[in-house]
Amino acid sequence: MEKFKMLLAAALAAELKMSATEVRDMMETPPNPAWGDIAIPCFPLAKVLRKAPQAIAADLASVLSQQDVVERADVVGGYVNVTLKGEIVARDIVTRLMDGDMGYGEVKPGSGKKVVIDFSSPNIAKPFGIGHLRTTVIGHSIARLYSELGYQVERVNHLGDWGTQFGKLIVAYQMFADNDPLTEDPISTLYRIYVEFHRVADERPELEEEARLWFRRLEQGDPEARRYWQWFIDVSLREYQRVYDLLGIDFDHFLGESFYEPLLDGAIAEVQDKGLARVSDGALIVDLEEFGMPPCLLRKSDGATLYATRDIAAALYRDRTYNPEILIYVVGQEQILHFRQLKQVLQLMGEPAGDKLVHVPFGMFKLRDGRMSTRRGKMIFLEDVLAKSIELAAGVIAEKNPELGGSEEIARQVGVGAVVFGDLKNGRIKDVVFDWEEILNFDGETGPYVQYTHARVCSLLRRAGDEARIALASADTLTEEHGLPLVKLLGDFPQTVARAAGAFEPSLLSRYLLDVAQSFNRYYHHHRVLVEDADVMSTRLAVVSAVKFVLAHGLYLLGISAPDRM
RNA sequence: GCGCCCGUAGCUCAGGGGAUAGAGCAACUGCCUUCUAAGCAGUGGGCCGCAGGUUCGAUUCCUGCCGGGCGCGCCA
Numbered sequence: 001m002e003k004f005k006m007l008l009a010a011a012l013a014a015e016l017k018m019s020a021t022e023v024r025d026m027m028e029t030p031p032n033p034a035w036g037d038i039a040i041p042c043f044p045l046a047k048v049l050r051k052a053p054q055a056i057a058a059d060l061a062s063v064l065s066q067q068d069v070v071e072r073a074d075v076v077g078g079y080v081n082v083t084l085k086g087e088i089v090a091r092d093i094v095t096r097l098m099d100g101d102m103g104y105g106e107v108k109p110g111s112g113k114k115v116v117i118d119f120s121s122p123n124i125a126k127p128f129g130i131g132h133l134r135t136t137v138i139g140h141s142i143a144r145l146y147s148e149l150g151y152q153v154e155r156v157n158h159l160g161d162w163g164t165q166f167g168k169l170i171v172a173y174q175m176f177a178d179n180d181p182l183t184e185d186p187i188s189t190l191y192r193i194y195v196e197f198h199r200v201a202d203e204r205p206e207l208e209e210e211a212r213l214w215f216r217r218l219e220q221g222d223p224e225a226r227r228y229w230q231w232f233i234d235v236s237l238r239e240y241q242r243v244y245d246l247l248g249i250d251f252d253h254f255l256g257e258s259f260y261e262p263l264l265d266g267a268i269a270e271v272q273d274k275g276l277a278r279v280s281d282g283a284l285i286v287d288l289e290e291f292g293m294p295p296c297l298l299r300k301s302d303g304a305t306l307y308a309t310r311d312i313a314a315a316l317y318r319d320r321t322y323n324p325e326i327l328i329y330v331v332g333q334e335q336i337l338h339f340r341q342l343k344q345v346l347q348l349m350g351e352p353a354g355d356k357l358v359h360v361p362f363g364m365f366k367l368r369d370g371r372m373s374t375r376r377g378k379m380i381f382l383e384d385v386l387a388k389s390i391e392l393a394a395g396v397i398a399e400k401n402p403e404l405g406g407s408e409e410i411a412r413q414v415g416v417g418a419v420v421f422g423d424l425k426n427g428r429i430k431d432v433v434f435d436w437e438e439i440l441n442f443d444g445e446t447g448p449y450v451q452y453t454h455a456r457v458c459s460l461l462r463r464a465g466d467e468a469r470i471a472l473a474s475a476d477t478l479t480e481e482h483g484l485p486l487v488k489l490l491g492d493f494p495q496t497v498a499r500a501a502g503a504f505e506p507s508l509l510s511r512y513l514l515d516v517a518q519s520f521n522r523y524y525h526h527h528r529v530l531v532e533d534a535d536v537m538s539t540r541l542a543v544v545s546a547v548k549f550v551l552a553h554g555l556y557l558l559g560i561s562a563p564d565r566m
Numbered sequence: 567g568c569g570c571c572c573g574u575a576g577c578u579c580a581g582g583g584g585a586u587a588g589a590g591c592a593a594c595u596g597c598c599u600u601c602u603a604a605g606c607a608g609u610g611g612g613c614c615g616c617a618g619g620u621u622c623g624a625u626u627c628c629u630g631c632c633g634g635g636c637g638c639g640c641c642a
Contacts, residue, residue, distance in 0.1 A: 031585065041584055043622065053622090077585065078622095123642080160642070257642090283640050292569075293638090300640040307642050334636055336570060363571085364636080396604065414604085425590095426579060429571070431635065437591095438578070442604050444590040445579085452604045460601055511580065514589080525597095525606045566604080 001491040003092070003103070004069055004084055005038060015063055016045065033485060036074065036081035037089075043078050053078030086479035091472055093491040097546035098470065100553070102494045108150025109498070110325075115146050116154045116318045119330035120249070123160030124236045124256070125169055125190040128243050130380040130434060131365045131372055137420050138362055138428055138506060139330035140249045140559040145501035145509070148557055154252050154322050158314065161233050161256030165194070167215030170228045171207060172197035186235035191374075219261075246386055246416060248559065260313045264305050267313035268298050274349050286345050296341045311342050319353035326356050328504065333361035333429060360504040363431035372434075380434060390415030392440050393448070397566065404565060413561035414448050420560050421447025424506045425514075445514050447560055453517035454551040458564035460529050460544050470542050473535035478543070482523040487543060489519050493550050497557060506558055513554045520547050 009023035016023060023040075030039040040060060042053040049056055057080045061073035064082055072083040096103055119139020122132055143153045172193040173180075180189050201207040218225040237254070244250060268284070271277050276286050282301030288294065298309050318327055329339060339359035346354030365372060365380075372379045394411035397404055404410065422439050425446075426432070442448040461468075472478060478487070492512065500508040529540040555562040 028584080031587090035585090039585085043584075046622080079585070163642080281639075285639065295639060297639050302640085304640085306640070310642095332636090333571070335642085337637055338642085340570090361571090366635090393604095400604070401602075430579080431572080433578090435578090441591075444604095446590085446604080448604055449590095452602080456602055456605085463601060507580090511589090514580095518589085521605060522607090524601080528601065530601050565602080 036083040038082040090487045110149040110151030114152045114324040117328040121158040141506035157251040159256030162258040167211035170214045263313040315353045362428035417447035417560045455566045457548045469538040471538045474539045477539040486519040
């Protein structure tokens with residue numbers, strides 16, 4: 001559809017003494033599809049051209065109606081409503097999509113460029129809660145979207161693998177774990193002893209001191225401390241990997257905070273060399289008052305570095321190592337200020353990383369009665385949610401499709417798909433109240449609905465058989481009721497992918513896939529695909545193939561499996 | 567107190583300077599001897615938080631207020 005809009009915009013550009021892109025940007029979609037495919041409101045032009053909007057609309061209409069692709073150009077009030085020739089449009093869209101052609105041409109838009117994306121980033125020795133779902137699936141989808149556009153994507157898991165909590169963990173392990181080998185449920189054990197440590201340390205402050213000492217030893221490379229530390233990381237990662245496997249997610253780099261430790265002094269020196277740092281109340285800061293922000297702390301008064309220091313070092317490292325176009329951080333909205341400060345400091349340093357840095361914030365998962373809290377045990381484990389969803393999916397399959405082969409794997413795909421889609425369905429900035437019923441719903445605007453539609457499509461193609469002809473044989477069929485709107489919607493796919501990537505907003509794509517699924521199901525209900533008439537059937541099969549590509553590829557870009565039966 | 571975000575149908579949410587504000591869930595009603603009913607079709611349900619302003623036109627942009635969330639120098 002975009003292609004035709006540009007075509008018409010170019011045709012009008014001369015008449016309006018505007019650029020084709022400007023004309024394109026004026027175009028809207030009529031509220032009622034029966035009015036046409038494209039609407040151009042002429043009110044804004046009235047002033048410039050000193051003519052009544054209706055008169056302008058009439059002029060444009062006469063130019064437009066001479067275009068080959070235009071069926072009709074109607075003047076309604078101050079609008080021109082353009083109806084394109086369905087057959088031409090449909091042919092163009094279906095031919096491309098049934099071959100899986102996104103229409104990028106020879107070179108993809110991101111070709112030769114890179115992005116670095118930081119997402120998921122769990123804290124070692126802490127359980128993977130539902131709260132971590134968001135950064136994980138949003139980041140994963142954004143990574144796939146950018147890959148789709150041709151970018152080389154470096155996916156970084158910025159593990160929380162450093163800090164005084166490791167000192168506490170070592171002390172706690174020695175005190176409370178009874179030499180637990182941490183082979184079974186290690187994170188629960190680590191988490192339990194961590195909480196226990198805090199409880200006991202209230203009455204025995206010397207434990208805190210001991211923990212500090214252990215962390216000091218860790219920092220100094222003491223072999224025993226390092227062995228513990230590495231061990232905690234290993235067992236934690238093994239657990240996280242189970243979740244990542246379930247979700248089908250992988251990373252290019254697991255670079256935790258510890259990785260940047262050796263780079264911190266250098267990073268601080270760079271900030272100081274630019275004359276940006278000063279000491280205040282014993283701490284080393286970058287004053288950001290003129291930007292309306294609190295200062296960025298580089299060193300505490302005791303000399304220790306902070307989160308911001310690590311992030312500066314990490315940003316510099318990523319920028320210099322990969323030289324990407326964009327440095328993406330998929331991190332909760334509660335850190336908006338932190339990333340504004342980080343970006344500002346990097347910009348003050350004159351670092352390209354400052355301009356490249358993009359924080360992609362998202363709202364939090366909450367419980368009905370308020371915030372989740374790891375400390376108070378008010379949290380929901382992601383694995384529990386996934387397990388329940390998979391179990392439920394298995395139940396639905398047993399009920400509706402008991403003979404389905406390989407149903408265990410399909411239940412996994414559907415169960416996980418429901419959870420992932422549920423998280424990607426809404427704009428990421430909104431807070432989400434966790435609700436078992438909602439997350440385990442498989443009807444309506446859900447992942448399983450889109451997957452089910454895809455499975456239906458596959459079923460049609462399967463039944464048609466390998467030797468079935470798939471071709472645009474019948475113009476009438478191509479433009480039939482319910483069919484043409486579906487095809488036109490399919491034509492928006494590439495544009496939608498590009499918009500979702502550009503806005504770092506997978507929900508644009510998930511919403512679109514719901515529209516496609518709904519539109520196809522309507523079509524499916526009204527037209528039989530497998531019919532006697534060979535031309536009608538081959539044409540419908542062509543449309544079905546295009547739908548299959550859009551749904552399968554769209555789900556892939558969201559990080560969701562598309563089983564071919566369910 | 568200051569800053570950022572959110573406020574749209576009973577619930578969850580889309581939309582966004584433009585013509586009649588849309589889905590899903592829940593409720594009610596139809597549709598399986600024909601390609602998967604995880605589906606389709608229909609009914610009801612709205613001062614788009616409130617008050618001003620800009621504009622030919624505001625639910626959308628601006629200001630103020632109300633309500634909710636988050637953040638605000640030695641946590642991450």
